[in-house]
Amino acid sequence: MTQALSPAPAAYRRRLFHARDAPPDNCAEVWWIQGDRYFCDARFTTDASVRPEFHMGFAGELQPTGVAADEFEWVHAITAGASFGSADIGQLFEVPGWGLLEVGRGFDYVELWQRCSDEAEPLWEARGVDENGTEALVVCVGDRFGLALGPDAAGSRPASVHIGSRHIGLRLDGWRDAPSRDAAARDAAVPRGQTWHAEHSSWAFHDPLHFSIDPTPDGGFALSWRAGDLSGAPMHFHPILQGARS
Structure with a gap:
């Protein structure tokens, strides 16, 4: 293994976790989307029926700590679910041809991350805020994406985290392969951008x-979003201006 001066942009899935002094981590599904600058992380436990249940998620900016060349802090700008409980700081080591080994400061934990795809392009990431002050962060790497939404100003929607993949050939109005439908009506319902x-x-x-x-x-x-017959009004996020990362 070699030191990772920065993690390669990719989708990662956690395959092992061990903590020296902390309680056992019961998260069965943990996904991490890393861009050049921003990241998104979602963690799930399983219930009695072995269905995944959301436990926690967070997103923000990856920053070197300056303590060691391979030590980073995942600075949480948006958090959802259970509290992480501590600073998210660790060293990264490249596992050639496979992924990353993460070691917590003081060797208090180890995590093994499998790189799920070598396709790091196209890469697009952004952090924004809407007119009501709600923050959002998105990271798209190849065919994978991570999205975090802060709580809305009215308090009706808590913070959330979402991770998945590009969907080809889907229209958000729920019509798929339906040439008998009116073409103009179908086209009007198709959102711009990637789905x-x-x-x-x-x-x-x-x-x-x-x-x-x-x-x-x-x-x-x-x-914008849709799940079956449910959908949300379009949201527009203006960029949060930040200084260049050194």
């Missing part, structure tokens, strides 16, 4: 959850 299937989500819907994410010229993005 993504949230395979791992803090939202519990019976029907599959899909997002349309469309970059805007100002560096922000527009977003």
Whole structure:
């Protein structure tokens, strides 16, 4: 293994976790989407029927700590579910041809992350805020994506995290392969931008959850979602201006 000066942009799935002093981690499904700058992480336990239940998720910016060349802090800007409980700091080591080994500061934990795809392009990531002050962060790497939404100002929607993959050939109005439908009506219902299937989500819907994410010229993005007959009004996020990362 060699030191990872920065983790390669990719989708990662956790395959092993061991903590020296902390209680056992009961999360059976843990996914991490890493871009050049931003990340998104979602963690799930399983219930008695072995169905995944959302436990916690977070998203933010990966920053070097400056303590060691291979030590990083995952700075949580948006958090959902259970509290993480501590600073998210660790060293990364490359496992050639497979993924990453993460070691907590002081060797208090180890995690083994399998890189799920070598396709790091196209890569697109953004962090934004809407007119009501709600933050959002999106990371798209190849055919995988991570999305985090902060709580809305009215308090009716808590923070959420969603991870999944690009969905080809899906229209968010629910019409698929239906040439008998009126073409103009179908086209009017199709959102601009890419459509993504949230395979791992803090939202519990019976029907599959899909997002349309469309970059805007100002560096922000527009977003809409649908799950069966349920859908949300389009949301528009303006970029959060930040200094260049060293």
